[in-house]
Amino acid sequence: MPPGNAVAIPTKDDIRARLQDVEKTFTPGTPVSSLTELVGREASLRELLSVVASPGRHAFIAGGRGTGKTSMVSCFLDCASRAAPHITCVRTNCENSSFKAIWSKVLRRTLALLGMASTQFDNVDLSCLDVEFELARMKTPLLIVFDNFEEILNPSDIVQFANLMKVISDNAVDTKLILVGSPGAATQFKRAHISVQRHLQIIPLAGLPPVKVQEFLVGRWRRCGLEIMDDALSLAMELSCGLPYSCQVVGKHAALLALSQKRSVITVADVAEAMKQVDEHFLLVSAINPAFNKRND
Ligand SMILES: Nc1ncnc2c1ncn2[C@@H]1O[C@H](COP(=O)(O)OP(=O)(O)O)[C@@H](O)[C@H]1O
Ligand SMILES: [Mg+2]
Structure with missing residues (x-):
């Protein structure tokens, strides 16, 4: 003063x-869920936008608790859904679940948003190829956010996510994955599959x-x-x-x-x-x- x-x-x-x-x-x-209230994340938002605009690329927003990961991704989704309403945005919390449980939930929710007939995934052994098949079958651009990715504790579930990222990119499926979690989880994910490195951009959120x-x-x-x-x-x-x-x-x-x-x-x-x-x-x-x-x- x-x-x-x-x-x-x-x-x-x-x-x-x-x-x-x-x-x-x-x-x-x-x-924070509105861009006007989000402070100092312009560069990170631009980086995320460039990943989303690059075919075959996916993002991992990495930062500790309280750095503003959920806020940044919420603002991004808010802008994306207004600027590109043809893209269907879905967001989920990983909550210590398995690959299968998370994807059953996401696929069900996505089908509901698209007004497509619901499929029961709970009783099938959902592999990464099954998920890729379902995503391709929807024939629509999708942006899917997995918040609190560090809560997936089983390494084989993490490997399945990495395999899926590779399969989606290799088959040019119009789905973008945005993972959100701790820096440790980002490193672990990057190491889960040799070719994930080609498809993944880690966006670190610093102070x-x-x-x-x-x-x-x-x-x-x-x-x-x-x-x-x-x-x-x-x-x-x-x-x-x-x-x-x-x-x-x-x-x-x-x-x-x-x-x-x-x-x-x-x-x-x-x-x-x-x-x-x-x-x-x-x-x-x-x-x-x-x-x-x-x-x-
Ligand atoms: N860029 C920002 N500008 C203003 N407030 C922010 C920003 N990022 C986060 N916050 C605030 O900080 C707190 C933690 O944010 P949150 O997005 O939940 O962090 P994280 O998901 O990394 O744990 C929330 O109260 C949120 O309102
Ligand atoms: Mg959060």
């Missing part, structure tokens, strides 16, 4: 309205650069009628380590603390207190993981 800037003391009604604004503005509990963290925090606090002291902003930027989840938590709780004391200015004490709300796991991972701090956007 520029020195000497006088900020009016908010009234009770102002405070009530601003508390509601804070709840709407900061969403640490839910992924947001400082300029984007600043844009996010200052811009959103202003939306709630709040300003921030310079030293408080520096502390928030340092402690959040560029992790979108931490930015959301600090942004929200520092704002709530200031408003609870009827202030329009966020102080160092608010930021320090708000930081206690960030799950220690996130802080530890972002502080010690050099790949995370190597910002790529």
